[in-house]
């Protein structure tokens with residue numbers, strides 16, 4: 001029954017405001033309280049742009065400034081990485097870790113065999129980066145073709 005007025009006429013001046021406390025969702029540009037919303041946002045992976053829909057953010061109704069919380073930026077990355085893997089048919093983080101652990105290799109050992117930096121492999125396994133299509137092919141060759149790891153051990157160890 002008691003419905004909040006949607007009128008913006010004089011809306012801000014009627015709102016009770018404390019001069020000492022900035023509202024936690026206040027726009028940093030103009031001070032207006034921002035509204036929770038969702039939007040499609042881009043994420044850049046290996047030089048490609050992936051658009052992720054439905055990312056929560058706050059938007060200022062006055063000046064269109066937006067704010068995305070750190071946790072939602074993480075969601076943006078995770079969903080973007082997943083879309084990118086689907087788009088290119090790539091192994092996921094667990095697949096990559098499984099290749100390494102099946103052969104009882106440390107990250108440093110497998111990274112050396114593949115000619116990668118240890119950090120690169122560790123970031124793939126943590127889902128913080130995504131391998132390129134070319135590196136995905138190399139990982140699959142190690143996983144699926146017997147003898148390839150032995151070959152790398154002979155020639156790269």
Ligand SMILES: [Zn+2]
Nearest residue numbers: 027030060063
């Ligand atoms: Zn604003």
